[in-house]
Amino acid sequence: MQEVSLTQGMLDIILEEAAKNGARRVTQVDIVLGEMSGAVDHCIQFNFEYLSKNTPAEGAKLNFHNVAKKARCLDCGHNFCPSGTLWQCDKCTSSKLEIVSGSELYIKSIEVE
Numbered sequence: 001m002q003e004v005s006l007t008q009g010m011l012d013i014i015l016e017e018a019a020k021n022g023a024r025r026v027t028q029v030d031i032v033l034g035e036m037s038g039a040v041d042h043c044i045q046f047n048f049e050y051l052s053k054n055t056p057a058e059g060a061k062l063n064f065h066n067v068a069k070k071a072r073c074l075d076c077g078h079n080f081c082p083s084g085t086l087w088q089c090d091k092c093t094s095s096k097l098e099i100v101s102g103s104e105l106y107i108k109s110i111e112v113e
């Protein structure tokens, strides 16, 4: 259950931001979630509802922006979306790849009132 500590970490940031802005309530949180980040949106949602009870973030709406995994081939420069567990360039079959996106997980914006 790595999502619990992960969600707690996010909640800490959210509450800190809300306090800085003198907010009474957090209404919405935009979260960027990469496909390979290892986190699952409904788990974060579930933990958030539980952890945010009796805080200004209780009842805040979480908007997840999913980012698909993308890789770049270091041999031919081809950009593609790897599928399955086989990581191979679909143009030249090289396995020297660089991850371009998909591992991110961060709070994009917070809406308070």
Ligand SMILES: [Zn+2]
Binding pocket: 073, 074, 075, 076, 077, 078, 089, 090, 091, 092, 093, 094
């Ligand atoms: Zn290639």
